Amino acid sequence: MHDCARRGIGVGPLLAAFLLSSYLAGCGGPARPAPPALVLQLVAPERVRPGEKVVLRLILKNVSPNPVEARLDGRPTHDFIVRRPDGTEVWRWSHGQAVQDILQIRVLRPAEELAFEGVWPQRDNNGRPVAPGMYRLQGIVRLEQGRLASAEQNLTILP
Amino acid sequence: MVLRVASVAFAIALSLFLIPFGSTFPATGAPAPQAQVPDRTLDDVFAQIAERFPGFGGVFADPATGILHVYLVDPHPRTAAAVVAALRQALRPGSIPVALIQPVRGLFTFRELKAWHDRMQDVLALDGVVFTDIDDARNRLTVGVQDFALVPAVEGELARAGVPREAVEIIETEPVRLETSLRDQHRPLVGGLQISFTSGRNVFLCTLNIVAVRSGANGFVLNSHCTAKQGGVESTVIYQEIVASGKEVGVEIADPQYFRGSPCPRGKRCRYSDSAFAQLNTGIGATLGAVAKVTLNSTAWDGNAAFRIIGEADPVVGVTVGKVGRTTGFTQGNVQRTCTNYGVLGTNIVQLCQAQAGYSSSGGDSGSPVFSIVSGDDVWLRGIHWGSGGVFSPIGGVQRSGTELGPLTTCFDGSC
Numbered sequence: 001m002h003d004c005a006r007r008g009i010g011v012g013p014l015l016a017a018f019l020l021s022s023y024l025a026g027c028g029g030p031a032r033p034a035p036p037a038l039v040l041q042l043v044a045p046e047r048v049r050p051g052e053k054v055v056l057r058l059i060l061k062n063v064s065p066n067p068v069e070a071r072l073d074g075r076p077t078h079d080f081i082v083r084r085p086d087g088t089e090v091w092r093w094s095h096g097q098a099v100q101d102i103l104q105i106r107v108l109r110p111a112e113e114l115a116f117e118g119v120w121p122q123r124d125n126n127g128r129p130v131a132p133g134m135y136r137l138q139g140i141v142r143l144e145q146g147r148l149a150s151a152e153q154n155l156t157i158l159p
Numbered sequence: 160m161v162l163r164v165a166s167v168a169f170a171i172a173l174s175l176f177l178i179p180f181g182s183t184f185p186a187t188g189a190p191a192p193q194a195q196v197p198d199r200t201l202d203d204v205f206a207q208i209a210e211r212f213p214g215f216g217g218v219f220a221d222p223a224t225g226i227l228h229v230y231l232v233d234p235h236p237r238t239a240a241a242v243v244a245a246l247r248q249a250l251r252p253g254s255i256p257v258a259l260i261q262p263v264r265g266l267f268t269f270r271e272l273k274a275w276h277d278r279m280q281d282v283l284a285l286d287g288v289v290f291t292d293i294d295d296a297r298n299r300l301t302v303g304v305q306d307f308a309l310v311p312a313v314e315g316e317l318a319r320a321g322v323p324r325e326a327v328e329i330i331e332t333e334p335v336r337l338e339t340s341l342r343d344q345h346r347p348l349v350g351g352l353q354i355s356f357t358s359g360r361n362v363f364l365c366t367l368n369i370v371a372v373r374s375g376a377n378g379f380v381l382n383s384h385c386t387a388k389q390g391g392v393e394s395t396v397i398y399q400e401i402v403a404s405g406k407e408v409g410v411e412i413a414d415p416q417y418f419r420g421s422p423c424p425r426g427k428r429c430r431y432s433d434s435a436f437a438q439l440n441t442g443i444g445a446t447l448g449a450v451a452k453v454t455l456n457s458t459a460w461d462g463n464a465a466f467r468i469i470g471e472a473d474p475v476v477g478v479t480v481g482k483v484g485r486t487t488g489f490t491q492g493n494v495q496r497t498c499t500n501y502g503v504l505g506t507n508i509v510q511l512c513q514a515q516a517g518y519s520s521s522g523g524d525s526g527s528p529v530f531s532i533v534s535g536d537d538v539w540l541r542g543i544h545w546g547s548g549g550v551f552s553p554i555g556g557v558q559r560s561g562t563e564l565g566p567l568t569t570c571f572d573g574s575c
Contacts, residue, residue, distance in 0.1 A: 071522075072522070073521060073522030073523075074521075074522045074547060075384070075505070075522075076504055076505040077522075093504070094504050096502075097501070097502045097503065097504040098501045098502070098503055098504065098510075098545075098546030098547055098548065098550045099503075099504050099546060099547040100382075100384045100433075100503060100525055100545060100546060100547075101484075101486075101520050101521065101522055101523065101524045101525040101544065101545060101546060101547055102363055102364070102365055102382075102384060102385060102522060102523065102525045103363065103364040103365070103486065103522040103523035104361055104362070104363050104364075104522075105361065105362040105363070105364065106360070106361050106362075107360075142522070144486075144521075144522065144523075
């Protein structure tokens with residue numbers, strides 16, 4: 001449901017003045033550096049037991065000294081992806097579900113954070129339990145002009 | 160008229176010296192030092208040159224020949240070259256093309272033209288006058304009017320200003336319009352325009368579905384999730400285009416609650432459409448059965464062109480549908496699924512019996528009218544867009560009685 005072609009790069013005139021943090025991922029070419037106004041951080045455990053629900057938390061923070069207008073694309077605006085070490089996608093929170101096509105404008109004060117949460121039930125996109133081993137986690141926030149992605153984080157499902 | 164307008168526009172473009180040239184003129188081809196001219200108009204610079212060369216009447220480049228023509232009351236090649244050299248020093252580098260220079264006899268000096276143009280400024284105060292100009296390509300003043308019927312009024316104003324009639328050419332031209340889009344303020348309201356509302360500290364943007372009549376109330380359809388609370392009436396104030404005083408256009412009056420129990424899956428809340436209805440505020444104009452007509456993949460809209468709803472139809476797999484939304488504009492695709500139950504990510508909501516098509520959409524397109532073109536601008540309304548991947552509620556679901564909005568009048572002539 002969230003391919004790059006669908007989202008495009010519709011530049012919001014106000015938000016365009018502020019961009020962004022980490023990097024803008026996918027959707028139209030290589031990642032590109034951006035000024036650090038908004039940063040996205042994924043908080044997740046490093047190790048879990050088999051079958052244990054993995055609580056994922058995504059924090060979008062304004063690290064600039066000025067208010068920043070974030071144009072959040074869709075509701076929910078965030079997503080989580082689990083991949084194997086070779087990059088193969090195992091699970092995506094939004095898989096098979098619809099996102100409401102609303103656009104939210106939120107002004108973040110300096111140091112203000114927005115938090116988004118999700119749970120990975122240790123299953124793949126087809127609902128099958130995944131095997132123990134190493135996985136890579138990533139969080140995404142969709143903005144009007146593109147996607148903001150967190151750094152990937154390793155997760156080990158213990159044997 | 161078209162040709163005349165084109166020639167004037169061409170001349171104006173030439174006067175700005177933006178056309179590159181391949182010809183060279185050895186005597187004046189050397190690059191000039193950069194000048195600082197931040198606070199002067201091009202006419203000011205020409206006037207300054209005219210102070211040094213009183214017979215100077217303007218300059219223009221001929222794209223067909225590459226020749227730079229310099230109007231002089233007393234044409235002389237050396238004076239023409241000196242004028243061009245002075246212009247190069249006064250303007251930004253590259254403004255004056257490197258080209259052969261041709262002196263041309265002019266009837267009026269630029270100082271005269273500039274003085275007359277300054278005096279005739281009130282001509283633009285006449286309704287229907289589009290522009291006034293010192294036409295560098297014609298060594299004349301030009302007045303553009305929407306209709307030649309305005310000529311007497313213009314001539315009267317010229318006479319009052321003491322501008323000789325023979326120095327002025329009056330042409331017919333189209334008015335200049337600012338380019339507007341679905342995201343700008345438009346009245347009367349039509350489907351496809353940006354609407355907005357607030358919830359807490361947040362502002363949300365969506366798209367107006369269609370102007371309609373429900374139980375005798377004039378209003379418009381929008382997504383239920385484009386109100387302060389999805390399901391249930393909380394009298395959300397709807398704005399067009401942005402949330403600001405004076406831009407209120409309606410108030411939510413219908414938004415059925417999501418229900419539980421069969422056929423809704425256990426633990427979920429369901430409806431057959433993501434729809435709500437807002438009643439129009441007094442004095443807000445709205446056009447029944449009209450959807451903003453924009454070109455494919457565009458949001459630019461002139462405020463007039465419209466698709467006309469002549470009927471309603473259910474979505475059928477394989478049928479081409481389009482939607483018009485404030486973010487991605489007019490996009491099209493084929494219906495791929497019908498009567499499909501969709502879970503809404505991050506909620507316990509299930510939308511029953513929805514349709515999905517291959518058109519593109521993005522955040523802000525929620526509420527877009529989904530329709531099929533029947534002939535020309537006539538369309539059949541098929542639903543209301545709400546979800547990523549081209550998911551929409553069929554118009555039949557929107558008008559179910561009981562759990563949804565019930566019967567609506569949506570066609571332009573009130574026939575459906």
